[in-house]
């Protein structure tokens with residue numbers, strides 16, 4: 414059976430990556446791609462990579478019969494997504510939201526970092542979309558969907574995905590000091606900031622430059638703390654780098670008193686942790702994850718090492734639009750629809 418899929422916000426960077434994946438997906442058929450700004454324009458006219466691939470044109474958000482879809486991916490900014498999801502769920506459409514609107518479990522925390530939540534009941538039902546770490550929530554959503562319910566997945570953000578994949582195995586194994594700060598320094602490509610150029614992302618400012626931003630104030634802090642159980646202990650510093658795609662997060666974790674693993678033991682522990690996770694690869698000891706090695710894919714690379722100062726240094730590399738957004742959304746949809754989680758996501762990166 415082929416499922417009908419719609420993408421709302423399809424002309425944006427995450428949305429068009431969804432289009433790229435869905436036009437080649439064997440089980441989801443791209444039925445609608447919405448953009449108010451570009452309605453009526455063929456996708457291939459705006460993004461020539463789709464020439465000869467799809468004749469579909471963008472349509473308006475309101476004028477598209479999204480109720481005819483089995484699943485709708487929301488690739489719109491936070492605050493807009495929570496205004497759209499309730500009507501879709503009400504007509505039986507499963508929703509995969511890429512925004513931050515359905516990630517934070519506590520509406521008070523969402524309000525502190527974003528705005529008052531307008532759909533708290535749905536927030537309470539949403540499954541968190543980071544399959545390697547929240548597989549149980551997604552499996553429960555898949556059961557509910559199989560029983561005929563429309564379900565909602567709030568996919569993890571890009572920085573939280575790379576950071577949490579790098580840190581979770583060590584934390585879950587009890588190797589990390591539960592009282593000390595954990596430091597995550599992360600670097601993102603410019604597509605992470607969306608399609609609209611700003612002073613920060615304009616080519617002339619972003620090119621040939623790396624700089625930190627949101628120091629101590631970035632909205633992904635509570636999301637990472639929620640995933641890793643680090644409430645109040647995360648020092649998260651994002652940086653913008655002159656890449657189109659790619660995100661690397663280096664996490665420094667203090668070892669728990671008495672813990673003294675060797676790097677090779679940590680690598681083995683990480684490999685065991687991700688043994689059932691086909692999209693996460695743990696690097697050999699001494700080999701570092703590379704953003705270029707996952708660009709254009711839904712894969713993640715994780716590296717881990719012990720530092721003699723009593724620290725674990727764990728690094729995660731993803732494509733912010735792939736495993737950090739659209740790819741992860743499709744991976745979650747695969748799980749919710751009972752498909753193999755890698756369906757349509759087998760791409761590997763250009764090796765050079």
Ligand SMILES: NC(=O)C1=CN([C@@H]2O[C@H](COP(=O)(O)OP(=O)(O)OC[C@H]3O[C@@H](n4cnc5c(N)ncnc54)[C@H](OP(=O)(O)O)[C@@H]3O)[C@@H](O)[C@H]2O)C=CC1
Pocket residue numbers: 421422423424425426427428447448449450451474487488489490491493511512513569570571604605606607608609733734737738
């Ligand atoms: N870029 C990334 O790496 C990641 C993005 N995300 C999330 O994915 C979502 C999309 O991000 P991204 O593609 O980067 O953003 P873009 O700005 O590139 O695209 C967003 C799209 O949403 C539409 N849109 C804008 N405002 C509204 C609104 N008020 N109501 C409805 N539609 C609107 C626009 O459509 P129109 O064509 O009609 O103007 C636009 O094309 C965001 O929530 C973002 O946080 C998540 C992880 C990583």
Ligand SMILES: CC(=O)N[C@@H](CCC(=O)OP(=O)(O)O)C(=O)O
Pocket residue numbers: 511512513569570571572601602603604605606607651653
């Ligand atoms: C480089 C850049 O600006 N990145 C964005 C995060 C990417 C994103 O879209 O955020 P979500 O993962 O929450 O959806 C930022 O710092 O706000």
